[in-house]
Amino acid sequence: NAGVTQTPKFQVLKTGQSMTLQCAQDMNHNSMYWYRQDPGMGLRLIYYSASEGTTDKGEVPNGYNVSRLNKREFSLRLESAAPSQTSVYFCASSEAVGSRNTIYFGEGSWLTVV
């Protein structure tokens, strides 16, 4: 049972480069999320997709774009990476966006921008 799978696990980028983080879930969940985790800052929501075909901004969307490719897949793109985007990125999913739905996280992607 894979749950939420994200790739790559580690990546080093140069300032200005672009890259896409991939995420897929096999739990038939409707909602998917991208969070970033920085020391002392907890988990901050970048973007979310309440259902296939919809995406919305979270707390810290600047510098990122997302695509909900289908029900299973939700990708995060950095168009022009900046050192401030050095972070651990977590993809997550839940049955629906709502206060009674447990969020399940992927294993994380460690991104360093130099």
Place this chain on the structure above:
Amino acid sequence: GENVEQHPSTLSVQEGDSAVIKCTYSDSASNYFPWYKQELGKRPQLIIDIRSNVGEKKDQRIAVTLNKTAKHFSLHITETQPEDSAVYFCAASSFSGGYNKLIFGAGTRLAVHP
């Protein structure tokens, strides 16, 4: 915007002692309060949650209490063990943009010493 404050940021206890982590939230409409545990290098995982119609919930050595009037909730771990060492995150639901989303606290690093 809505926020969740979590204290303390670090907590060190002796094995067998109790540990208490406290969170306050700002959105009076919040009605779902999960707690996640994150071991070093791993993904956050749900350990217990509580809904606004309940004042306390217990699961073996873990308990959570909620005071809606004061807008705070707490995690209690009794008879701590070394494997309880991890970072713990509280979260509160927040309704905005048509959806309920989770807002996370900054985390508490718990160290249990044998």
